[in-house]
Amino acid sequence: MSVYEVLEKWGIKNYRIIDEQAIEEITLGASILATGGGGDPEIGLLWTLGTIEKGKDIVLINPEDVPDDVMGASVGCLGAPIVLTEKPPSHNVLEKAFKELSRYLGENLEVVIPFECGGVNSTVAYAIAGELGIPVIDVDGMNRAFPELHQTSWVANGSHASPAVSVDDRGNMTIIDTKEDNLRAENIARNAAMAYGGISWKASYPLTGREVKEKSILYSQSIAWEIGKAVSEARQNHRNPIDEIIKKLKETRGVESFKVFNGKIVDINRDFGGEATKGFSSGKIQMEGMGEYKNQIAEIDFQNEWLRLKIDGETLSLPPDLITILDNETGEPIRTDIMKYGYRGSILLIPAQERMRTEKGLEIFGPSYFGYEESYEPVEDIVAKKGR
Amino acid sequence: MKKEVRIGFDVGGTFTDGVIVKGKDILSKTKTLTTEDVTSGIINALDDLLTASKVDPLEVGMVSFGTTHTTNAIIERKNLNKVGIFRIGAPATTAIPPLTGWPNDLKEAIGGNENVFIINGGSEYDGRDIVPLDTEAVQNACKELEGKVDSVAITGVFSPMIPDHENRVAEIVKEVLGDDIHITLSQNISTISLLERENSTILNASVISVMQRSINALKDATKKRGIEASLYVVQNDGSVMSSDYAVDYPIFTVASGPAASVRGAVYLSGITDGVVVDVGGTSTDVGYIVDGFPRESAITVTIGGVKTNIRCPDLLSIALGGGTIIKNSGDKVVGIGPESTGYNLVHLGKSFGGPILTVHDVAVARGGLNKNLDIFTNNFVTHPEKIKELSNDLVMNATKNITEMLEVTIDQMKTTPEDIPALIVGGGATTMPKENVSGTTEVINPDHFEVCGAIGATIAEIGAQAEAVADLEVEDREQAINEVIEMAKNNLEIAGGVKDTAEVIDIEEIPFAYMPGKRQKIRVRVKGKVFN
Numbered sequence: 044m045s046v047y048e049v050l051e052k053w054g055i056k057n058y059r060i061i062d063e064q065a066i067e068e069i070t071l072g073a074s075i076l077a078t079g080g081g082g083d084p085e086i087g088l089l090w091t092l093g094t095i096e097k098g099k100d101i102v103l104i105n106p107e108d109v110p111d112d113v114m115g116a117s118v119g120c121l122g123a124p125i126v127l128t129e130k131p132p133s134h135n136v137l138e139k140a141f142k143e144l145s146r147y148l149g150e151n152l153e154v155v156i157p158f159e160c161g162g163v164n165s166t167v168a169y170a171i172a173g174e175l176g177i178p179v180i181d182v183d184g185m186n187r188a189f190p191e192l193h194q195t196s197w198v199a200n201g202s203h204a205s206p207a208v209s210v211d212d213r214g215n216m217t218i219i220d221t222k223e224d225n226l227r228a229e230n231i232a233r234n235a236a237m238a239y240g241g242i243s244w245k246a247s248y249p250l251t252g253r254e255v256k257e258k259s260i261l262y263s264q265s266i267a268w269e270i271g272k273a274v275s276e277a278r279q280n281h282r283n284p285i286d287e288i289i290k291k292l293k294e295t296r297g298v299e300s301f302k303v304f305n306g307k308i309v310d311i312n313r314d315f316g317g318e319a320t321k322g323f324s325s326g327k328i329q330m331e332g333m334g335e336y337k338n339q340i341a342e343i344d345f346q347n348e349w350l351r352l353k354i355d356g357e358t359l360s361l362p363p364d365l366i367t368i369l370d371n372e373t374g375e376p377i378r379t380d381i382m383k384y385g386y387r388g389s390i391l392l393i394p395a396q397e398r399m400r401t402e403k404g405l406e407i408f409g410p411s412y413f414g415y416e417e418s419y420e421p422v423e424d425i426v427a428k429k430g431r
Numbered sequence: 432m433k434k435e436v437r438i439g440f441d442v443g444g445t446f447t448d449g450v451i452v453k454g455k456d457i458l459s460k461t462k463t464l465t466t467e468d469v470t471s472g473i474i475n476a477l478d479d480l481l482t483a484s485k486v487d488p489l490e491v492g493m494v495s496f497g498t499t500h501t502t503n504a505i506i507e508r509k510n511l512n513k514v515g516i517f518r519i520g521a522p523a524t525t526a527i528p529p530l531t532g533w534p535n536d537l538k539e540a541i542g543g544n545e546n547v548f549i550i551n552g553g554s555e556y557d558g559r560d561i562v563p564l565d566t567e568a569v570q571n572a573c574k575e576l577e578g579k580v581d582s583v584a585i586t587g588v589f590s591p592m593i594p595d596h597e598n599r600v601a602e603i604v605k606e607v608l609g610d611d612i613h614i615t616l617s618q619n620i621s622t623i624s625l626l627e628r629e630n631s632t633i634l635n636a637s638v639i640s641v642m643q644r645s646i647n648a649l650k651d652a653t654k655k656r657g658i659e660a661s662l663y664v665v666q667n668d669g670s671v672m673s674s675d676y677a678v679d680y681p682i683f684t685v686a687s688g689p690a691a692s693v694r695g696a697v698y699l700s701g702i703t704d705g706v707v708v709d710v711g712g713t714s715t716d717v718g719y720i721v722d723g724f725p726r727e728s729a730i731t732v733t734i735g736g737v738k739t740n741i742r743c744p745d746l747l748s749i750a751l752g753g754g755t756i757i758k759n760s761g762d763k764v765v766g767i768g769p770e771s772t773g774y775n776l777v778h779l780g781k782s783f784g785g786p787i788l789t790v791h792d793v794a795v796a797r798g799g800l801n802k803n804l805d806i807f808t809n810n811f812v813t814h815p816e817k818i819k820e821l822s823n824d825l826v827m828n829a830t831k832n833i834t835e836m837l838e839v840t841i842d843q844m845k846t847t848p849e850d851i852p853a854l855i856v857g858g859g860a861t862t863m864p865k866e867n868v869s870g871t872t873e874v875i876n877p878d879h880f881e882v883c884g885a886i887g888a889t890i891a892e893i894g895a896q897a898e899a900v901a902d903l904e905v906e907d908r909e910q911a912i913n914e915v916i917e918m919a920k921n922n923l924e925i926a927g928g929v930k931d932t933a934e935v936i937d938i939e940e941i942p943f944a945y946m947p948g949k950r951q952k953i954r955v956r957v958k959g960k961v962f963n
Contacts, residue, residue: 089626090526126556128624130588134526170526212523213562240555309848381729385843 046102046176049153055108058178061101061169066091069264072271073165075288076263076393078365079379080348081161081188082124086131091170099173104154106182106261111253115154115180116144116246118171119164121192121209121232124380126241127163133212136244137171140216144208144246147218155179156248156255158195160267161188182259184248186266186396187365189408190323190347192232193225196396197248199404200258204228207247211239219247225407260396262296269295274374284374285389292393301426303352303359304341304390305371306330308382323347324380330368333387341390343368345379350413352390357429361410363400364422365393392422434492434660437891438480440473441497441665441691441884445712445774446858448885449476451484459484460882462858469500470648481656488657493961495888496649497665497687504641505537505735511637512613513542515580517572517604518629519587519596520553523561529586529629534736541637546580548572552596553588556900556950561588564596566603573607583608584636586617586629592900592952594618613639613679620682620741622898623952627731627740634734635682642681646674663927663961667743669694669725669887670894670958673927685734686743688884693718693725693744695887696854699877705852706841706871709883710859712754713771717747719844720854722936724894724958749840751833753791753859754780762824764832781821784814790833792818794862796826811861834864842870856883891961893928894936895919896954903949912938912953919955928959 050058061069070084095101109115118137120127145152154177157168165183172179184195192204205228206220217235221227228247236243250258273291277284285302292298313326325346332339342353349366352359360366368377368388377388398404400421406412409419436458441448442465450460461479466472473496481488504510516529529547530538538544550572552564576583583604587597597616604614617632642664650662664677669690677684689709696707703723709716719726725744732743750769754776758766772779772789779785781792791811794800796818800811812818841853853871855863858881865874879886897918901911916935924930939954 086527086626089531093527093531123556125623128626129556130520130553130561131524131625132526133522133524136526214522240557240559240561307842384846384848387839387843 046100046178049177050102050104053108053110053113055104057105057108059103061095061103061179063092063095065268066095066101066166066169068271068275069268070166070271071274072267072269073160074162075270075274075367075369075374075376076186076267076365077161077165077188077376078348078367079345079377080190081159081165082163082378082380083128084162084166086127087163087166087170091166091173094170094173099176101169101173102178103181103264104178106180106256106259109154109180109252109255111251113153113252114148114150114249115156115252115255116141116152116249117156117158117184118168118244118246119158120167120242120244122236122242130212130240130242132244136210136212137167137246138174139214140208140210140244140246141171141175143210143216143218144206144249147206147208148249150249152249153177156250156259157183157264158248159183159185159188160263165267179264180255181262181264182255183263184259185363185399186260186263187363188348192229192247194408195248196260196398196404197250197254197258198225198407199401200398201403202248202250202254202258204247206249207232207245209235209243209245211243215239258398260398266296277374283371285369285371285391288374288391298394299423300391300393301422301431302389302391303426303431304330304332304339304354305334305336305388306332306339306341307387308384311382311384328382330390346413347379349379351410351415352392358417359425359429359431360392360422361415361417361419362413363395363404363408365395367391367393392426394421394423434490436486436490437493437495437889438477438491439495439885439888440476441688441882441888442469442473442499443688443884444499447472447476448882449480450879450882450885450889451480451486452886452889453486457879457886458486460879460885462882469498469503470645473498473649474652477652477656489659491658491660493663493889493891494649494653494658494660495663495665495671497691497884497888498645498684499688500641500645500684501638501681502685502734504638505634508536508540508735510641511540512581512640513579514546514633514636515576515583516547516633517569517583517585517600518547518549519564519585519600520561520625521549521551523553524588524625525549527626529633531626532738537735537737541633542580546576550600554590554593554596556589556592558593564599566599569600569603570607573604577608582613582615582636582639584615584617584629584633586625586632588625590616590618591622591628591898615679619680622740624740627738630737631682631739631741634737634739635680638681639678642684643678646678650674665691665888666894667741668727668894669744670892671888671890671927671961672893676926682741685741689716689718689746690725690744691884691887692856693720693887694723694890695883695885696720696856696877696880697723698886698890699879699883700854700875702852702854702875705854706844708837708841708853708855708863709857710855710863711752711857712776712859713750713752713773714748715751715840715859717749717840717844718744724936745844747840747844749836751790751836753789753862755790757788757790757793757829759788759825759829762822762828764825764828767829767832767836781817782812782814784817788821791862792821793826793829793833796821797830797864800861830864834868837863838869841868845870856880892958893923893926893961894956894958895923895926895928896956897922898952898954900950900952903951912955915953915955916957919957923957923959928961929963930959932960932963933957934959
């Protein structure tokens, strides 16, 4: 079946085709929203570009056009990034995971739901949709990146990660069905990845059209796309990319974001040893202010993603609000896995979406989940209070 | 006769520099124009040096050159070998086949997709097979490649740690295609990151003949001039390798120019930790010296439109050189670069009676360019009256901006905030400000800075390295490290060095994050002498 037959069946006339330029802009925007994490998106990008080159159409549709009773699922990888760079996937891993999940559920999965922004996972949704001839919905589960399977707006609003299917390149398969225990699903998925040889490919979060509409971050793909476009246009026209992002978010989404610092990294303190890091890349950086921020000091903690920002000792942003550090000239995000002393950039804070700020949401990715004693306060309130 | 004389060349985009040295003495130096074929430019420089120094050719013990032969061939898609491409990794890796993302013209120049085979096999990080190696498929592929390719590139998943499948495929290729086929194994080219390593391996296989021809031509040329000396090629860490080894690993020369500059600067100044600022006409490369060698880049290096992970010096380039144009409004500086007068500095610059204010002119006004270098045919200033017209404030403002550009670039290369020495070299070195450069302990123009790269090429030192993975839960750490040191020393010998002179430069231990157990990568770099 072609993707256009699916669109016709649902009466969708309004959709967008994702071409090379589009996927490159979405990837750039998503890596900015990844708040320092997500890792290198290269493999997912190459995969998607290959799919487009083969002549497969990739179609992005609006969430409100998806019928309530249609089912979809998200796809992605889970495991060690270093293994992924050395052992890219088989061309059929995601297709297999998707189809096996469909078989286990006894339901047709007719649409791909992007999982997160950043890294390989933000792009493979497009590759697999192109291969399967089904559309991608303009949503995701966080509009940023988080390291663990259960840290999504779907769980934050009462849905579950399982049933899920995890496969490897040889066709080995694990069906994960932990009912409401999302943390256990994450556990099993990670152990399966290790048994496979460090990386697994999964289809998870089977959701109905109605659940997608009620619990996802809506238009997250458009937001990533708009940000990516704004930055690539700023590069061409020699405009400040950070200002362009702020303007774009305000204009098209009514979202107020905040440039709160400009400086350079003067100290990086990484945690070492499995005990301290629990397999994450974690630590703390210090930035020294430049220009109008001269004599100010910013401190940012990270655990794969940037977590908490303090300027001159006062907290300015806590998870799940987004902290991004962007190169002043190129707008390229500075990632926690590749940052170095001397990197220069501006800190831009973007409020997390309301669906991320539920009670359950703060339990699974709020300050206390990362061991902070401070209670969560929305970034826009803190910024207003401190007059920044 | 004692063979104490060494000759070094450094091929740049515009000039080919040469020096002839005896012990610590520089007997003669030259700058000749780089020729399109590169080789004849080197031979011209060689003739200049022999004529000027009047050295007896039999005294010459070493001839070495840093070169752009391979880079040019890849960029121009010229004279490339047709390459048979094996990837060992199916059923994994097939989502992104070999040559994905390559420019089409380059892909065609090396024979294209029809010579690509993805074979079942490869390893997991822990040493298990992904699946057993499909030897029959390798044999069948070889039969298809017969008569169609000049060289073969073999890349196996996790081969830098577990080389067995790559080695086995190489044996089969030789059995079917004969001993004369040239084989590049990815385990010898670079490290983890399959796609970039594969790209690097394929590129290496594509320039074997280019390197072979240039080395044969230079061997001939030296022999005809009565020189009986070994030939060496500068590699990406700034040390040299024997020319025979270079034929197998031509890709290790792509960054030989900037690397040789760093080594030359270290040699000339005696400083082994600091920054090297190599100033040209339109741009400046800043490199960092650690223990006398250029620091390696941690990011991917793009060559001819292809992403690679070949070890190259960590360089930061900025659009600032002697010919860079300064835009001003009265005494205020509005912008510096990125435009440059380039070659036309001697017509367009104010110092030469032209209309355009350049970095060079500001240096003349500052009094920084008072002595001429005999190696350049032009004077630094032919119209001093034009320079006198410049206001003091403008010169000061421009100097301040240029200094700031230098400061920011130097700072970005540092890994800690401490001040460090800066060595300024290259043809445009004298145009840079040397006073009040913050972040530096001192700013030095070493003698002979204008032929720094050629001097770097004459240093008779070879660098080599080796890496392996150890599981510290079952292996003794010290023993594991010693084994890698031994491997590196063997590699040094293969590259043309004297094994007994090997010294360890550094030992890196990189734990595998996100993995259970105590697995880590061990990497050892060594250096040794060319002669005993």
